[in-house]
Amino acid sequence: MPQRRPVVISGPSGAGKSTLCRTFAATVSHTTRKVRPGEVDGVTYYYVSREHFESLILKDTFVEFTEFNGNLYGTSKQTIIDQSSKGSIIVLDVEMEGVKQLKKEQLNSESTINPRFVFIKPPSFAVLESRLRGRGTEDETSVQSRLERARDELEYAETGVHDKIILNEDLDKAFRELEEFIFDGRAPES
Numbered sequence: 001m002p003q004r005r006p007v008v009i010s011g012p013s014g015a016g017k018s019t020l021c022r023t024f025a026a027t028v029s030h031t032t033r034k035v036r037p038g039e040v041d042g043v044t045y046y047y048v049s050r051e052h053f054e055s056l057i058l059k060d061t062f063v064e065f066t067e068f069n070g071n072l073y074g075t076s077k078q079t080i081i082d083q084s085s086k087g088s089i090i091v092l093d094v095e096m097e098g099v100k101q102l103k104k105e106q107l108n109s110e111s112t113i114n115p116r117f118v119f120i121k122p123p124s125f126a127v128l129e130s131r132l133r134g135r136g137t138e139d140e141t142s143v144q145s146r147l148e149r150a151r152d153e154l155e156y157a158e159t160g161v162h163d164k165i166i167l168n169e170d171l172d173k174a175f176r177e178l179e180e181f182i183f184d185g186r187a188p189e190s
């Protein structure tokens, strides 16, 4: 079975990563954050306690992990292995620290992951803020810390580390661009 390179999606919180990735088989990350209404363990995330997450870090379980707003998030190596063995294209949704860790891992001669990096860019800071508020999932402190972080994410993207930057203004257009990039011009396997 041909193995395609994993695609790493990043971008500020509220830029539209989850919305755009909904139809792709994104990897399921681990998190210590609380389950939001409508989320399902093992589908949206693997929800674990901080103690459990920390024990997994010590066991070198994660290809990348980060702490955000007091919660830990990480992608386990096993998730990637399981998904590639099914022949799926792996889509990882990570934030800037995760991108940096994956970039570092890519330089390692033993690395087997070798992903391609996409950045989802909001049309403007004001639109990002209104999407984040409009989503209705964050309290004011969380909105503020996400916006603060968004500045770093946007600055990091300016350095040209990503293989592709997709402007998420018109959702359908952004989705088509992402699909084209993920499947690299080839039709998705049915």
Ligand SMILES: Nc1ncnc2c1ncn2[C@@H]1O[C@H](COP(=O)(O)OP(=O)(O)OP(=O)(O)O)[C@@H](O)[C@H]1O
Binding pocket: 011, 012, 013, 014, 015, 016, 017, 018, 019, 020, 131, 132, 134, 135, 168, 169, 170, 171, 172, 174
């Ligand atoms: N192109 C778009 N036009 C209008 N609204 C959009 C667009 N893309 C996403 N949204 C809306 O913006 C909000 C934020 O999107 P989403 O939750 O996908 O962001 P995210 O990047 O996954 O954030 P997080 O990193 O916090 O999970 C959602 O309410 C979504 O419906």
